[in-house]
Amino acid sequence: SYGGDISGTGSLTKSGAGTLTLTGASSHTGGTTISAGTLQIGNGGTSGSLSGDVTNNSALAFNRSDALTYGGDISGTGSLTKSGTGTLTLTGTSSHTGGTTISAGTLVVNGSTGAITLNGGTLGGSGTVGTVAVNSGGTFAPGNSIGTIAAGNTVFNAGSSYAVEVNADGDSDLLNVTGTVTINGSATLKIAPETNGQDGSTYAKSTDYTIIKASSGVTGTFGTVTDSFAFLDAKVSYDPNKVNVKLTRNDVALKDLATTSNQVATANAVDSLGSGSALYDAVVALEDDKVEAAYDSMSGEAHASAKSFLFQNDAAIAGSILGHMRDTSATGPAPAVTRGIPAPSRDTWGTVFGFQAETEETTDAAEMKRSGGGALAGVNLMTSPDLQLGVTLGVSRSEYDITGRQSSGTATAAHLGIYGSTQRGPLNLRFGATYGYHEIDSERRVTVGATTDDLSASYKAQSATLFAEASYGVAQFEPFINASYTMLDTDGFTESGGASALTVDAASQDMVLATLGVRATHDIMFGPKYASLAWSVAWQHAAGDLTSQMDAAFDGGSKFRIEGVPIATNTAVITAGINVDLGASTSIGFGYTGQFSKGAQRHTLQANLTKSF
Numbered sequence: 001s002y003g004g005d006i007s008g009t010g011s012l013t014k015s016g017a018g019t020l021t022l023t024g025a026s027s028h029t030g031g032t033t034i035s036a037g038t039l040q041i042g043n044g045g046t047s048g049s050l051s052g053d054v055t056n057n058s059a060l061a062f063n064r065s066d067a068l069t070y071g072g073d074i075s076g077t078g079s080l081t082k083s084g085t086g087t088l089t090l091t092g093t094s095s096h097t098g099g100t101t102i103s104a105g106t107l108v109v110n111g112s113t114g115a116i117t118l119n120g121g122t123l124g125g126s127g128t129v130g131t132v133a134v135n136s137g138g139t140f141a142p143g144n145s146i147g148t149i150a151a152g153n154t155v156f157n158a159g160s161s162y163a164v165e166v167n168a169d170g171d172s173d174l175l176n177v178t179g180t181v182t183i184n185g186s187a188t189l190k191i192a193p194e195t196n197g198q199d200g201s202t203y204a205k206s207t208d209y210t211i212i213k214a215s216s217g218v219t220g221t222f223g224t225v226t227d228s229f230a231f232l233d234a235k236v237s238y239d240p241n242k243v244n245v246k247l248t249r250n251d252v253a254l255k256d257l258a259t260t261s262n263q264v265a266t267a268n269a270v271d272s273l274g275s276g277s278a279l280y281d282a283v284v285a286l287e288d289d290k291v292e293a294a295y296d297s298m299s300g301e302a303h304a305s306a307k308s309f310l311f312q313n314d315a316a317i318a319g320s321i322l323g324h325m326r327d328t329s330a331t332g333p334a335p336a337v338t339r340g341i342p343a344p345s346r347d348t349w350g351t352v353f354g355f356q357a358e359t360e361e362t363t364d365a366a367e368m369k370r371s372g373g374g375a376l377a378g379v380n381l382m383t384s385p386d387l388q389l390g391v392t393l394g395v396s397r398s399e400y401d402i403t404g405r406q407s408s409g410t411a412t413a414a415h416l417g418i419y420g421s422t423q424r425g426p427l428n429l430r431f432g433a434t435y436g437y438h439e440i441d442s443e444r445r446v447t448v449g450a451t452t453d454d455l456s457a458s459y460k461a462q463s464a465t466l467f468a469e470a471s472y473g474v475a476q477f478e479p480f481i482n483a484s485y486t487m488l489d490t491d492g493f494t495e496s497g498g499a500s501a502l503t504v505d506a507a508s509q510d511m512v513l514a515t516l517g518v519r520a521t522h523d524i525m526f527g528p529k530y531a532s533l534a535w536s537v538a539w540q541h542a543a544g545d546l547t548s549q550m551d552a553a554f555d556g557g558s559k560f561r562i563e564g565v566p567i568a569t570n571t572a573v574i575t576a577g578i579n580v581d582l583g584a585s586t587s588i589g590f591g592y593t594g595q596f597s598k599g600a601q602r603h604t605l606q607a608n609l610t611k612s613f
Helices: 260-269 279-285 288-300 301-328
Strands: 011-016 019-022 032-034 037-041 054-056 059-063 067-070 079-083 087-090 100-102 106-109 116-118 121-125 130-133 138-142 150-152 152-155 161-166 174-177 181-183 188-193 206-214 224-227 233-239 242-250 346-360 368-383 387-402 406-422 427-448 452-471 477-490 502-504 507-526 528-543 547-554 558-566 572-582 586-597 601-612
Touching: 032 037, 054 059, 100 121, 116 121, 116 138, 130 138, 138 174, 161 206, 181 502, 224 233, 260 279, 260 288, 260 547, 260 558, 279 288, 279 427, 288 427, 301 346, 301 368, 301 387, 301 406, 301 427, 301 452, 301 477, 301 507, 301 547, 301 558, 301 586, 301 601, 368 406, 452 502, 507 547, 507 572
Parallel strands: 011 032, 019 037, 032 054, 037 059, 059 079, 067 087, 079 100, 087 106, 100 116, 106 121, 116 130, 121 138, 130 152, 138 161, 150 174, 152 181, 161 188, 174 206, 188 224
Antiparallel strands: 206 242, 233 242, 346 368, 346 601, 368 387, 387 406, 406 427, 427 452, 452 477, 477 507, 502 547, 507 528, 528 572, 547 558, 572 586, 586 601
């Protein structure tokens, strides 16, 4: 074995009965002669090359695991062997008379060569070859993708394969033989859509192809015919000098290869488009293993999932307002004088928050990740020992990402709220209402085979939430129960960007949240100031339209219903925070809220500032 590079104007001669393996780069220009033994290029790896013409009077072998192109001419009485898992492409004129043997990998002949024996591996290309014997384990696959190879007498022996690519225009690979083609009954014909170039998105209900021509006749038939199309079947016919294939629509319904309710709904919607629709024809041309992914991609599931995302954002706004009222209550787990909180007064306050959340995939819907933040500002308009009333304004911006559906989006919202609280001894009542105006921008990529649509949409939604809480302060503890009702209205819209674009109907849905828990505080006094540590644990139960749905249609098709990720029915909620008295009737606070349920979680951090007058 020699691993160095060979350069210069000289020649290389291989003599002696042994094998010389070259693993370096050869760029010499004086040519190569093999007088005896074997000259092997590569040793099963990714190195080793040959330049210039070769006079081969013994044996030349190529053994690499990657792609290598050799453009020289090979002459002489010797043989050529292709081994290794890589692809060897010959573009020169090879006139050696010792034959070529393929034992592994792929040999692509885009020039010319003599007789070839396939004991394994694949023969392809668009050049000219001599006689071909395809033995068990070998595959003859003409073309570079779709193309024609010219050959002499060709025999498909038992256990061999003939692999053909086709496209929607009626083009196919072709073996054009000067002489005879003999097909053993145990040989296999494999038919697949073109892997490069056309995507096969416009197949007719019936398309004819000629895949073999033989000037002196075809003998025998393929014992097994396979195709990788989900909704097309291949029928083979034999003429005296030709082998033909007809692809026809089979009786497999589009929904038969769907495995989830969203996929079934999408399949039925595509089926309603009928032949001639670009989307329908693209689906019909799919291979079996690509059908389910195409249905998921087309479903528009992200638009349904986004609704649950908006619901949870609104609940978080109501929770922030409740949190402010708790922090500024004149009563709670301990009397106000103990906690250092001033008597009821006119407060101005502000809160900023940020969150991250995710909901795991379900049978129908892919995992959804969300993040965002916002700010609220409020003022108590009416303050007395028994009643406080206030208003709040806020903005928020959130993002979602559904990697499994190549979908993402943003929701920007403005929030308006009113709130109030009252007390009767240790009993606290808190209540309020919010209104949200949301603008949603979405993007998603739909992939159907080789067809890709980049779709986008912008639409609006409005929400309203009513909420109330009752709590009872006992020493440092405060058991509480609260409930909220949220109604969400989303506008209808139409996506833009391609044949798979959806028109989505306007929709309304609602949700009720009920939470039962206990919170506690611990005050640390330092002179006239204080720091208050607080925590809570709670169980939250949700009811209503917890699995968001959407009704949509493709252009010209029937409506179908898709479900998104659900809102959890039962959730554990924990909070922890600190409020610090800064003096001059000012306090600052920091808090964390964690929500944990089966298949979902949300983490929120917030900071607030309150100024009393």
